Amino acid sequence: MGGLLASEIFRLRKRLMPYVLLGLLLAIVGLLYLLLWLVVQVEAEEGTGASELEAVISLSNVLGDGMDLAYSVAGVMAIIPAATLVSSEYAWGTIRTLLPRSAGRDAFMGAKAIVTIGFTLAVAITGFVGALIASWIVSTMGDFSRDLPSDFAAEAVLAILRTTLAMLPYATFAFMIALLSRSTAAGIGVGLAMYFLDDTITLLLGTAGDTGETLSEFLIDANVSALMAANHVEPPGDHFSAWRGAAVLVFYSAAFLAVSIWRFRTRDVHVN
Amino acid sequence: MPNDAPAAHGNARVVLETEGLTRHFGHIVAVDRLDLRVHAGEVHGFLGPNGSGKSTTAGMVLGLIEPTAGQVRIFGQELHGASRELRRNIGAIVEAPAFYPYLSGRDNLKALAMAWGGVSEGRIDELLEQVGLTERAGSAFKTYSMGMKQRLGIASTLLTDPALVILDEPTNGLDPAGQREVRELIPRLAAEGRGVLLASHLLYEVQQVCDRVTIIQRGKVLESGTVTGLLERGSFIEVAVDDLTTATNILEALSFVESVTRENGRLAVAAPADSGAAINRALAEQGIFASTIVPHMNTLEDVFLDVTEHEDGDTQRTAEAS
Incomplete structure (x- = not known):
């Protein structure tokens, strides 16, 4: 699989799309911080007192609120390449060129799965870097709290890993849909729909009695919330354990990848 | 020389063998108990009208399509579950050359070489030179003409120095000079000890370069034999x-x-x-x-039309009778 993985990385590095997506992520995170900073300035001028927003965008909260902010955008950037990674091979017909002499179908899908996970990590790192730079700039301009914990580096690594894991089920879901449908549009469309509607579904299900509430705790969004809450010094809301959230998200990601690999193993690759 | 090249053409090894190869798509029988043998050092024409099952057969030989029944053997070894080394021995262009549009010609070959392993950088340059793409090797594939895409396809086919080469309409889109170059290249590939399976609609092209031909229709073999033998029949x-x-x-x-x-x-x-x-x-x-x-003398076109129209007539009469 090493050769296939090297080839995947080589092709991804040569493609413009990943750079555009990561650049967009940096720009959007920066823009969000700027907008929130402007709101804080307006509130200060109107004398409504220190806003909660000030705490949200301050450097000292970059791991909690900053990563939440980055996550809200980063998921989209993880879903798009995950879907295109597999469906583009069908669209360009390159699957029939690459596959016959490669190390086999499992290795082919394995390499793509690793690249999907790797790129999701890259998205989380970029989101963190964007939030870090933007929060430092606005905190300096607004003289907000810039205190960082002594173990900031270790906490930052954990926050990045948690954010990666939070995005991974959506990315692998888009990957699976793109493979099943052999369509980039379907992978991105259904993946984004799930990403944006998941919290609404979780909320609605949570109001449907005890059974609904129990079921909602096993949906992706509830577990993402539990995991991302661990990035905060004082976790917001009432969540179950982050470890449980992580386990459920790992399960979802592994299941989506397993379905993809299983389906691809026996599927005809049509040459017409 | 290709991997596992035979010692001599006269006593050539069977590079590709299909036995009872069958593929159904629902009620449609795309390939029906196809027996095919391609020897090392031989150019084997694979002829049939559109939709006759040529591409499905190629797909099964390449492991892209699962047969409903039958076997594909490469050097006598069953293809299903075959080692990577064995599969590296098949180079193919099926339908049209397909590459990453945003990569250059050289980077496309590099990406494939990485994925397949065991290909040197020198081999890439050598093949680019051989197919006349050195000057445009750095240009993106999406900017290539059809002829250049075909040339890159042929280069990729030879990247792993395969013993079996499957070429589907290799002169499609080439100008007359390019077509002649490819027609001259194909026998050279065979002379180097490779088995070449050539699917083409250009029957004069097949007649010029092939040693043997197999004509299929509706997935069934209608005729198979040496080009000389088929041409003499009816002459x-x-x-x-x-x-x-x-x-x-x-x-x-x-x-x-x-x-x-x-x-x-x-x-x-x-x-x-x-x-x-x-x-x-x-x-x-x-x-x-x-x-x-x-x-x-008959031409291959005469033989092809005679065989396929005869089969059409038989099928029609059977349908009318039933």
Whole structure:
């Protein structure tokens, strides 16, 4: 699989799309911080007192609120390449060129799965870097709290890993849909729909009695919330354990990848 | 030399063998108990009308499509579950050359070489040179003309130095000079010890470069044999003489003559194409002098149309009867 993985990385590095997506992520995170900073300035001028927003965008909260902010955008950037990674091979017909002499179908899908996970990590790192730079700039301009914990580096690594894991089920879901449908549009469309509607579904299900509430705790969004809450010094809301959230998200990601690999193993690759 | 190249063409190994290869798509039988053998050092034409099952067969040989029944063997080893080394021995362009549009020609070959392993950077340059793409190797594939795409396809086919090469319409989109280059390249590939399976609609092209052909229709083999053998079948020698009855008797007595028929006041003698001199001698010895002895050779197009239209007629009659 090493050769296939090297080839995947080589092709991804040569493609413009990943750079555009990561650049967009940096720009959007920066823009969000700027907008929130402007709101804080307006509130200060109107004398409504220190806003909660000030705490949200301050450097000292970059791991909690900053990563939440980055996550809200980063998921989209993880879903798009995950879907295109597999469906583009069908669209360009390159699957029939690459596959016959490669190390086999499992290795082919394995390499793509690793690249999907790797790129999701890259998205989380970029989101963190964007939030870090933007929060430092606005905190300096607004003289907000810039205190960082002594173990900031270790906490930052954990926050990045948690954010990666939070995005991974959506990315692998888009990957699976793109493979099943052999369509980039379907992978991105259904993946984004799930990403944006998941919290609404979780909320609605949570109001449907005890059974609904129990079921909602096993949906992706509830577990993402539990995991991302661990990035905060004082976790917001009432969540179950982050470890449980992580386990459920790992399960979802592994299941989506397993379905993809299983389906691809026996599927005809049509040459017409 | 390709991997596992045979020692000699005369005693050539079977590179590709299919036995009872079958593929159903629902009720449609795309490939029906196909038996095919491609030897090392041989260019094997694979002919059939559109939708006859050529691409499905190629897909099964490449492991892209799962057969419903039957086997594909490469060097006598079952392809299903075959080692990577064995599969690296098959190079193919099926339908149209397919590459990453945003990568250059060189980077496309590099990406494939990485994925397949065991290909040196020097090999990439050598192949780019061989197919005449060195100058445009750095340009993005999406900017290539159809001919350049075909050339890159041929280069990628040879990247792992395969023993079996499958080429589907390799001259499609090439200008006349490019077509000639490819037609000259194909026998060279075979001369290097590779088995070449060539699917093409250009029957004169197949006639020029192939040693053997297999004609399929609706997934079934209609004819298979040497090009020379197929061309001789149905060929005849036209003989013009004054005394048709005596000449017929003389010629029918010759061992190499299959039949003699009268057509438009002349004789159509079913005999090997190179037997004109023997026919002339036999007639002259009996005092009959031919004013014309002209061999009429079939073309592959004649054979192909005869075989496929004959099959069409049979199918239609069967359908009408039922």
